Amino acid sequence: MLLAIPLAWLQLAREKVRLFVALAGIGFAVILMMMQLGFQEALFTAAVNFHVNLKTDIVLINPQTTTLFAIKNFSRRRLYQAAGVDGVESVTPLYLDFGFWRNPETRKTRQILIIGFNPNQAVFSLPGVAEYLNQIKLPDVVLFDENSRPEYGPITEQFKKGEIVSTEVSGRKVTVKGLFQLGASFSADGNLITSDVNLLRLFPERTLGLIDIGLINVEPGVDVSSVMSTLKKTLPDDVLVLSKQGFVRFEREYWETSTTIGFIFTLGTMMGFIVGMVIVYQILYTDVSDHLAEYATLKAMGYKSRFLYSVVLQEAFILAVLGFIPGFALCLGLYKLVRDGTSLPMFMTVDRVMTVFVLTLMMCVISGVIAMRRVQAADPADIF
Template sequence: MFNKIPLAWLQVTREKTRLAVAIAGIAFADVLIFIQMGFEGALYDSATKPHRTLQADLVLINPQFQTLFSVKSFPRERLYQALSYEGVNKVSPLYISTGQWQNPETRVSRAILVWGVDPASPTFKFPEVNRNLDQLKLLNQVLFDQSGRPEYGKVADIFNQTGTVETELNNKIISVKGLFTNGSSFAADGNVITSDSTFLQLFPDRTPAEIEVGLINLTPGADIERVRSQLITGLPNDVKVLTTEEFAQIEKDYWASGTGIGFIFGLGVGVGFIVGIVIVYQILYADVSDHLPEYATLKAMGYTNLYLLGVLTQEALLLAILGFLPAFALSFGLYQVTYAATLLPISMTVDRAVTVLVLTIIMCSVSGAIAMRKLRSADPAEVF
């Protein structure tokens, strides 16, 4: 008969106040996990987006390269040596450095990431960049990242109204001749793309012979791994040959293990998980304590500890679902608010939602298993 009665549901919903407290506690723990995972995902996505948008099959970098925030150069001649290998169709250099952008309205300067590209060869997969490459062939003209921080000024608005914006970059007058969308990251609040010639004028201490990234495009049908192996074998060891995904992974690894940020986000997820376990345990423990005579009666009737554990597990799963739903909705809204405030690419994903749901179920199941210790003490002889 008891198998047909939704005992777990009746137990969970009997005390409305206790149920509300439990849902609020689990939702709080889930929101904490969602926020930490969201920031962690935004960190990695924003940091590696430029790498993944490079229009190349292989890249050359300095073996000591760790992050775009502090780039290391290598001899440009290595790039042209790579051009002699079978399967390599074309190569192009990429210069990277941090400059000082002057807000055209307030005249306040702010650090910005500057990319120097060959205007005769597409470097990025951004359609708006490739449409305006010809604009960069003239000196002192740049393309501006319209998704950067607002502290750079209302550049996009002014450009859309007038067709050009003049300001200073590294104390040199430049003109904005186009917009593109990349976005800010934990390392760079904004981006500017210009020609290699303009880049070298903006950074007079730099020489054309030293570049940060070499882009290699292969002929159609070429075996990437075979060409890569040939380049690794033939080129000096002052360069490393990578795919664009491996290049992005280096950046991700830097932020995950080379700084304290990745650890902090991971710790936040762990804290949220532990908080959830404690909250659910307290709820289930109080439920067991209040209904100890009833559980003892069930044991006297022949129901085993395994059956009672099943009831507790069902209660835990119900609490997990009821707590997850408002947490998901609230976190979705918080992601939108965070994006508007920081312009970081933080958004709800299916994988993240499923991961948090699974963590919530595990969290509540562990709490139920711990609370079972109190249930085992329900001895009919002692209770009655």
């Protein structure tokens, strides 16, 4: 058995061009699977980045809300009612709306998400927000998300140079007085943060009495689940009570189950798996066919079919490992390229590396099992 691994490698290395083609095909399959899974996770992560960075224990939303992109408002009175529940430390109303940002250079408009709240209350743990909260107390002042799409203009560069950045949002002149980091998502390609009063200046048809999200923080040491139970019993059914984690799941489940995004990227991963399996099968089948006489000779010498099968499987294993390495290395560069080009949070994770490596092994082993049928054709009687 000790000779099996060298034999498998020598057979693969004998045809260097064929080996290179095989590794290139497997590497392509690895890239395809890893990119599909990376895109899927990056989009889902971006979709809940807003939710994850909220400083809250409990969230109130309208039950008719399906996603942040289609949020429904509800009466602010519900938040005041929640403030009277035992264990509640503070409540904060949050206002969301979509306006049209005018690129100060090209003058083209693009939809942007505007987030408004009382600047005297800490709402986000996002980098940059806390430093500029006093700025948005001023009329028509906003904070700009530096991870927004580049179509909004060179706002970040101009601000960091110390230039005055002014433009229009929904026909009203605003000034950028700070930067924060959130990033593009399914809901919006860009984001602004301002005060609740400034948001009403942009949308005069709105009132402070109708809010989009209610944030509730409980007192230290108080059990969040018990407060949630009390809120569900106390508040009418025109609001939905969620934990922060439940709010994150609520958004993610919408994009996973109510859209075709999950299906599309899963299908792309399966296609990469199938493409790789076909390539490996063709390589192994051709290799076995070229060495059929040698396999027949080994049979005549007394080697069992089990040994010959193990040689094919070891070839499959070698191809899987050698093909995975360049595919993984190229994906590191592609992930950075996607991050820089789209502002999506696309990062390599250990779980994804292990998942794709296991899929690559399965892909090659299945191809090897199918190619074993060719080994059965190695009959010593045909050779001697």
